[in-house]
Amino acid sequence: MRKLDILDSTLREGEQYIKTYFTQEQRLMIARLLDALGVAFIEVPSPIASPETHEAVEAICALNLRSKIVAHVRCVEADVQAALETPVYGLNLFYGTSSELRSFSHGRRIDQIKQDAVPLIHAIRAAGRYVRFSAEDAFRSDLVDLLTVFDAVVEAGVDRIGLPDTVGIATPRQVERLLHLISSRYPHVGIEFHGHNDTGCAIANTIGAFEGGADCLDVTVLGIGERNGIASLSGIIAQLYIHYPDLLAGYDLTRLAEIDEYVSQTLGVPIPFNMPITAPNAFTHRAGVHTKAVLQNPRAYEVLDPDDFGLTRHVDVGSRYTGRHAVGHRASTLGLQLTNEELVQLTQALKKHAERGALKSEEVDMFIHTWYQEKGSLVWER
Amino acid sequence: MRKLDILDSTLREGEQYIKTYFTQEQRLMIARLLDALGVAFIEVPSPIASPETHEAVEAICALNLRSKIVAHVRCVEADVQAALETPVYGLNLFYGTSSELRSFSHGRRIDQIKQDAVPLIHAIRAAGRYVRFSAEDAFRSDLVDLLTVFDAVVEAGVDRIGLPDTVGIATPRQVERLLHLISSRYPHVGIEFHGHNDTGCAIANTIGAFEGGADCLDVTVLGIGERNGIASLSGIIAQLYIHYPDLLAGYDLTRLAEIDEYVSQTLGVPIPFNMPITAPNAFTHRAGVHTKAVLQNPRAYEVLDPDDFGLTRHVDVGSRYTGRHAVGHRASTLGLQLTNEELVQLTQALKKHAERGALKSEEVDMFIHTWYQEKGSLVWER
Numbered sequence: 001m002r003k004l005d006i007l008d009s010t011l012r013e014g015e016q017y018i019k020t021y022f023t024q025e026q027r028l029m030i031a032r033l034l035d036a037l038g039v040a041f042i043e044v045p046s047p048i049a050s051p052e053t054h055e056a057v058e059a060i061c062a063l064n065l066r067s068k069i070v071a072h073v074r075c076v077e078a079d080v081q082a083a084l085e086t087p088v089y090g091l092n093l094f095y096g097t098s099s100e101l102r103s104f105s106h107g108r109r110i111d112q113i114k115q116d117a118v119p120l121i122h123a124i125r126a127a128g129r130y131v132r133f134s135a136e137d138a139f140r141s142d143l144v145d146l147l148t149v150f151d152a153v154v155e156a157g158v159d160r161i162g163l164p165d166t167v168g169i170a171t172p173r174q175v176e177r178l179l180h181l182i183s184s185r186y187p188h189v190g191i192e193f194h195g196h197n198d199t200g201c202a203i204a205n206t207i208g209a210f211e212g213g214a215d216c217l218d219v220t221v222l223g224i225g226e227r228n229g230i231a232s233l234s235g236i237i238a239q240l241y242i243h244y245p246d247l248l249a250g251y252d253l254t255r256l257a258e259i260d261e262y263v264s265q266t267l268g269v270p271i272p273f274n275m276p277i278t279a280p281n282a283f284t285h286r287a288g289v290h291t292k293a294v295l296q297n298p299r300a301y302e303v304l305d306p307d308d309f310g311l312t313r314h315v316d317v318g319s320r321y322t323g324r325h326a327v328g329h330r331a332s333t334l335g336l337q338l339t340n341e342e343l344v345q346l347t348q349a350l351k352k353h354a355e356r357g358a359l360k361s362e363e364v365d366m367f368i369h370t371w372y373q374e375k376g377s378l379v380w381e382r
Numbered sequence: 383m384r385k386l387d388i389l390d391s392t393l394r395e396g397e398q399y400i401k402t403y404f405t406q407e408q409r410l411m412i413a414r415l416l417d418a419l420g421v422a423f424i425e426v427p428s429p430i431a432s433p434e435t436h437e438a439v440e441a442i443c444a445l446n447l448r449s450k451i452v453a454h455v456r457c458v459e460a461d462v463q464a465a466l467e468t469p470v471y472g473l474n475l476f477y478g479t480s481s482e483l484r485s486f487s488h489g490r491r492i493d494q495i496k497q498d499a500v501p502l503i504h505a506i507r508a509a510g511r512y513v514r515f516s517a518e519d520a521f522r523s524d525l526v527d528l529l530t531v532f533d534a535v536v537e538a539g540v541d542r543i544g545l546p547d548t549v550g551i552a553t554p555r556q557v558e559r560l561l562h563l564i565s566s567r568y569p570h571v572g573i574e575f576h577g578h579n580d581t582g583c584a585i586a587n588t589i590g591a592f593e594g595g596a597d598c599l600d601v602t603v604l605g606i607g608e609r610n611g612i613a614s615l616s617g618i619i620a621q622l623y624i625h626y627p628d629l630l631a632g633y634d635l636t637r638l639a640e641i642d643e644y645v646s647q648t649l650g651v652p653i654p655f656n657m658p659i660t661a662p663n664a665f666t667h668r669a670g671v672h673t674k675a676v677l678q679n680p681r682a683y684e685v686l687d688p689d690d691f692g693l694t695r696h697v698d699v700g701s702r703y704t705g706r707h708a709v710g711h712r713a714s715t716l717g718l719q720l721t722n723e724e725l726v727q728l729t730q731a732l733k734k735h736a737e738r739g740a741l742k743s744e745e746v747d748m749f750i751h752t753w754y755q756e757k758g759s760l761v762w763e764r
Contacts, residue, residue, distance in 0.1 A: 016672075017655070018663045018698055021740045050702060052737045074671070104682040105675040169624060169685045172554040172586050173593075198685060199624055200617030200658040204554050204586030211555075226672060226683070228661040235582030242551060242581055272654030273399070276582040279610040281400045289456070290398075290608060293487040300486040301608070303551045303580060316400055320432060355434045358403045 004240075004247045005040035005216040007192065008233060010224065010263065011060070012043045012072045017224035019267050026266050027056050028063065030221070033259040035065035038251040039233075041216070042067045043092060046074065048082035061087045070130065075116045080123060090130025092162070093117065097145055098137035101166075110145050114152040121156040132192060134162030139170040139178070150186065160190035160216060165205055168198025168227075172208035183213025194218035197228050203235035203276075207243070221263040222271065234260060238276035241304060254310035277309055286316040288323020295329050318359030318367075320351055327368070334365060336372050346371050386622075386629045387422035387598040389574065390615060392606065392645065393442070394425040394454045399606035401649050408648050409438050410445065412603070415641040417447035420633040421615075423598070424449045425474060428456065430464035443469045452512065457498045462505060472512025474544070475499065479527055480519035483548075492527050496534040503538040514574060516544030521552040521560070532568065542572035542598060547587055550580025550609075554590035565595025576600035579610050585617035585658075589625070603645040604653060616642060620658035623686060636692035659691055668698040670705020677711050700741030700749075702733055709750070716747060718754050728753050 011027055014020055022030065034042055042065070047054040061069050068089040073079045075095045083091050095113050096105045108116065117133060124131040133153040135146055150161050163182065165175065175193065183191050193209030195202040195218070206217050223232030234256055240247050260278040264271045273279050283306040285294045293300035298313060306313050316322070317330045324347040331338055331346065338346065349371055353359070359367060393409055396402055404412065416424055424447070429436040443451050450471040455461045457477045465473050477495050478487045490498065499515060506513040515535040517528055532543050545564065547557065557575065565573050575591030577584040577600070588599050605614030616638055622629050642660040646653045655661050665688040667676045675682035680695060688695050698704070699712045706729040713720055713728065720728065731753055735741065741749060 016669045016703065018666045018668055018696075018740075019655070021701075045703070050733055050737060052702070100679070100682050101675065104678040105671065167683060167685045171589070171625065173558075173590075176555075197656055198658060198664070199620040200585035200614065201583075201589075201621070203582035207553070207583075223656050226668060227666060228658060228664045229656050232582065232656070238581040239583070243553065269655060270652070272656055273401070273651060274579055274605050274610050274614070274654055274656070276580060276610060282580070282610045284400045284609060286398045286400055286608060289487065293483065296486040297482070300482050301549060303549045314400075319403075320434070321398065321427070351432055355432060358400075 001246055003215055004210060004244075006233070006236065007041035007043055007070070007216055007218045008034045008039045008220060009043040009072070009194075009218055009230070010034070010220040012045045013218070013225040013230055014220040014263075015045060016226040017229065017267075019269055020224060022266065024052075024056050024059060028059060030259070030263065031060045031063060031065060031067070033255060033262060035063075035067045036252060037255040037259060039067050041070050043070050043072050043218075044088070046072055046079050046083065047086050048079045054082065054086065057086045057088065068130070070132070075113070075120055077120065080120050084124070084127050084129065088129070090132065090159070091124050092132045092134065093120065094134040094136045094162070094164070095149075096136040097149055098140040099142070100140060101137045110148055113149055117149070117153055118156045121153055121158055125157045130159050131157075132160040132162055132190075133158045134164055134192065134194070136164055137166040138163040139165045139174065140167065147185070150182070154186050154189055158189060160192050161186065162192035162194060163209070164194035164218075165196055166194075168196035168202065170195070170201070170205050172201060172204045175205045175208040176212035179209045179212025179214050190215050192216040192218065195231050196225070197223060197230060202229070202231040203239065206231040206236060207239045210244075221259055222275065224263070224267070232275060234275055234277045238304060241308075253308055256309055257311055277304060277311070281314075283311060284314040284316060286319055287321050288326065291315050291317075292323055292325035295325055318350070318354055318361070318364040320354045320358070322347065322351060322354065330364060331368050331372070334368060336368065342375065383628055385597055386592060386626075388615070388618065389423035389425055389452070389598055389600045390416045390421045390602060391425040391454070391576075391600055391612070392416070392602040394427045395600070395607040395612055396602040396645075397427060398608045399611060399649075401651055402606060404648065406434075406438050406441060410441060412641070412645065413442045413445060413447060413449070415637060415644060417445075417449045418634060419637040419641060421449050423452050425452050425454050425600075426470070428454055428461050428465065429468050430461045436464065436468065439468045439470060450512070452514070457495070457502055459502065462502050466506070466509050466511065470511070472514065472541070473506050474514045474516065475502065476516040476518045476544070476546070477531070478518040479531055480522040481524070482522060483519050492530055495531055499531070499535055500538045503535055503540055507539045512541050513539075514542040514544055514572075515540045516546055516574065516576070518546055519548040520545040521547045521556065522549065529567070532564070536568050536571055540571060542574050543568065544574035544576060545591070546576035546600075547578055548576075550578035550584065552577070552583070552587050554583060554586045557587045557590040558594035561591045561594025561596050572597050574598040574600065577613050578607070579605060579612060584611070584613040585621060588613040588618060589621045592626075603641055604657065606645070606649070614657060616657055616659045620686060623690070635690055638691055639693055659686060659693070663696075665693060666696040666698055668701055669703050670708065673697050673699075674705055674707035677707055700732070700736055700743070700746040702736040702740070704729065704733060704736065712746060713750050713754070716750060718750065720754075724757065
């Protein structure tokens with residue numbers, strides 16, 4: 001079986017989301033929750049960013065988690081030195097290799113990138129730390145430039161190379177093909193992928209990278225990050241659950257909702273309704289055709305089992321699109337016996353009522369009880 | 383150039399999202415906005431659902447939009463008759479073909495599905511309407527079952543066949559391959575795809591369908607729908623903008639943000655931060671490395687131009703991860719001249735201040751002004 005590490009970057013990439021401000025205490029809580037879930041790596045910001053960041057990195061390392069703590073560090077000597085002064089497991093170096101970033105970010109040529117990176121990699125290796133080198137904006141980089149840089153850093157002894165889709169431009173097919181090429185060329189180093197969501201394919205691209213040969217996938221809780229973010233932890237978990245369930249053997253999936261909820265509350269931003277697994281409505285069924293089948297067997301319209309995540313299914317009964325199976329099931333749960341004709345009448349009445357606005361569960365129950373009592377009184381009056 | 387229709391199903395699939403309740407007036411407004419944007423098809427619910435639904439379908443048709451109005455209808459004679467009593471352009475029939483839906487939804491065998499569907503297709507064709515037949519849950523259907531049903535409905539004269547990933551289980555590669563097989567087998571009918579987001583790949587799968595040969599892609603505004611929804615309109619627009627820009631020639635992209643905003647406000651649900659293009663932060667840059675480059679050339683970290691959508695870029699200056707280029711740019715915009723040394727000092731002071739919480743734009747400006755005045759007074763005191 002292939003090995004796959006998840007790297008969570010909520011404390012680094014996630015802090016670049018415009019609404020993020022984590023206190024030191026919140027950073028520690030997030031690290032603990034990620035460790036409890038079972039991610040292999042937790043990425044933290046560069047310790048040189050500020051004294052407070054340095055202190056936070058020290059405190060996270062002091063938790064002695066099973067998850068390995070890696071710092072995201074520019075290929076600059078002072079930045080590397082500052083990171084080496086902390087007890088992080090390793091350093092995640094990055095350097096823009098596309099013509100766009102070479103022109104408008106750091107202004108260095110490919111040969112200069114090699115000159116800068118190689119001695120730093122040697123220094124990190126000499127210090128006994130793990131080191132990854134990422135070619136920032138890999139998917140807009142010329143292939144010759146990319147391979148020239150990777151050849152040099154692999155030769156210098158990196159543990160992993162990274163291919164970030166920094167601007168969210170790649171397609172799953174492109175990612176799979178490039179990762180296949182790279183993993184074939186460098187069979188003895190790990191390969192990492194980091195996918196932004198500008199064109200909405202971060203999750204698919206990240207899984208495409210695994211299919212191309214990556215052995216480490218970057219995520220953040222809820223997918224928060226620069227601009228509109230990267231692949232979400234729950235999205236990648238959902239993909240692995242369906243397509244590669246053996247790879248989730250070491251995870252405690254019942255912690256996923258807890259961590260999404262914690263970060264959501266900390267940010268003051270609700271979990272988006274489109275989030276796999278942890279969206280409040282991910283296991284909610286509304287249309288009559290759906291509710292009828294789900295009440296018989298949830299597998300009809302569910303490929304993830306909410307029980308596996310400590311979550312529950314909800315069958316909506318109170319909308320204008322409700323059906324008699326859902327209404328009958330609810331009436332039966334409330335202990336009410338209805339004939340088939342009565343059920344048709346009750347369903348029509350409820351649909352009519354819901355045309356003025358969807359009803360909450362309590363309102364549905366109240367409506368059914370009231371209708372049942374009035375029906376009873378009509379029978380009694382006869 | 384290949385032709386591609388977008389079908390928006392906000393008024394049908396979108397109404398199955400648990401938080402959706404549209405009034406008749408809101409339905410009409412959404413239809414008008416979609417038409418102004420330029421979508422080819424607008425899907426509406428089955429007119430038989432209720433008298434109010436029937437009335438809404440009539441009213442939407444009466445708008446005489448360029449977008450074609452199609453009703454989503456079960457393969458049941460009464461449902462088809464009710465739809466034919468309205469002036470809809472066409473009927474989108476659907477019928478579950480997977481063993482799961484045959485067992486737990488409608489209980490009909492493959493030969494019975496054919497028997498049910500074929501005469502209804504004949505009737506719709508005889509009425510001079512467009513007709514599409516979708517094999518619900520196509521990606522869990524046996525290939526022989528799928529082709530058996532499609533052979534029959536193509537023979538019966540459908541304009542399009544549809545392959546929905548009803549439970550959100552497919553991968554982009556699977557979608558592309560199956561769609562390629564289907565579009566090769568039925569070269570003279572249209573092919574439609576509808577992708578749910580349970581495992582987070584709805585947008586990638588929908589574009590994968592186009593790459594496999596589909597000529598009609600289903601979306602909803604914001605991606606709302608059953609459970610955690612389907613591909614979002616803005617996600618598919620972002621994909622086409624990057625990979626197939628010629629296909630967007632007939633669209634008014636400046637209407638996209640307006641329609642996402644309208645539906646968001648109607649639902650009382652914010653646009654998710656992960657939404658391509660229309661997320662409030664989709665063009666916001668925070669980390670120092672990013673802001674430095676974006677201020678030189680936005681293309682460094684943007685592959686979509688916000689101007690094309692009538693949107694604006696935002697460079698965040700007030701976080702603990704700000705950099706001196708962003709701070710210097712802001713000071714210069716405020717008309718303040720700083721030496722390089724002063725800029726380093728100001729940046730350090732601002733980063734320090736932002737460790738207590740990120741600053742809003744106004745707070746950043748206030749901080750810079752105050753720092754500048756105090757610096758001035760120090761100079762004056764010397």
